[in-house]
Amino acid sequence: MKKCNYIIIITLALFFVNCNFITAQQLSDENTYVINQYFQSNKELSSKLTEAKTLSTNSYQVQSNIVSLNQIGNNNEIDIKQKGIDAQKVNQLGNNNYYNFINYYNSTPSNFNITQQGNSNSLQIYGENSIIKNIGIIQKSDFNTLIIKNY
Numbered sequence: 826m827k828k829c830n831y832i833i834i835i836t837l838a839l840f841f842v843n844c845n846f847i848t849a850q851q852l853s854d855e856n857t858y859v860i861n862q863y864f865q866s867n868k869e870l871s872s873k874l875t876e877a878k879t880l881s882t883n884s885y886q887v888q889s890n891i892v893s894l895n896q897i898g899n900n901n902e903i904d905i906k907q908k909g910i911d912a913q914k915v916n917q918l919g920n921n922n923y924y925n926f927i928n929y930y931n932s933t934p935s936n937f938n939i940t941q942q943g944n945s946n947s948l949q950i951y952g953e954n955s956i957i958k959n960i961g962i963i964q965k966s967d968f969n970t971l972i973i974k975n976y
Contacts, residue, residue, distance in 0.1 A: 854907040898922065898944075913937040919967075928953045936960075943967045952976060 891912040895904055901917040909929040912935065915924055922941045931953045938961040941948060945968045950957070954974035964971060 907931075907935070911935055913939065916940045916942075918942045919944045919946070923947045923949075925949040927951050933958075938962070940964065943969075947971070949973070950975075 873951075891916045892905060895914075896903075897915045897918045900919045900920055901922045902924070903915055903917070903927045904927075905911070905913065906925065913926070914937070916939070917924065918940070919942055921944055923946070924939055924941065925948070926937070927950070928935065933953070935953055936959045937950075937957075939948065940961075940963045941965070942965045946964050947970040948962065948964055948965060949971070950973045954975040957973065957975060962971070
């Protein structure tokens with residue numbers, strides 16, 4: 826009888842240790858995914874911008890927009906309104922996130938890397954100047970709003 830009790834206790838202990846390991850591994854995988862997406866997107870955007878600059882310096886003008894969107898969640902919304910060359914990488918991980926970028930008067934290429942992780946976040950960027958050129962914004966929170974106005 827004692828031998829059976831020891832086996833049951835050891836089996837339960839191994840089960841709980843295994844469950845905790847699986848949960849910790851999932852958290853690590855989500856963070857690793859976000860980090861890898863961030864660095865991968867920077868590499869992709871810089872290589873595409875280099876290609877676009879090379880093409881535009883040749884004998885003919887090429888205007889291309891490179892916008893990469895990755896939405897994981899429900900009710901996420903992205904509004905991008907711009908004239909000219911644009912390169913943006915936007916990741917939304919969560920629910921009810923909102924990203925808005927409006928730039929009608931600037932024709933220089935923008936190179937943005939935006940990551941919103943959480944629920945009900947809002948990021949609004951109006952206009953563009955040299956301060957936010959090649960900007961990367963990581964908004965990792967819930968129920969927060971960030972508004973950037975450039976004149």
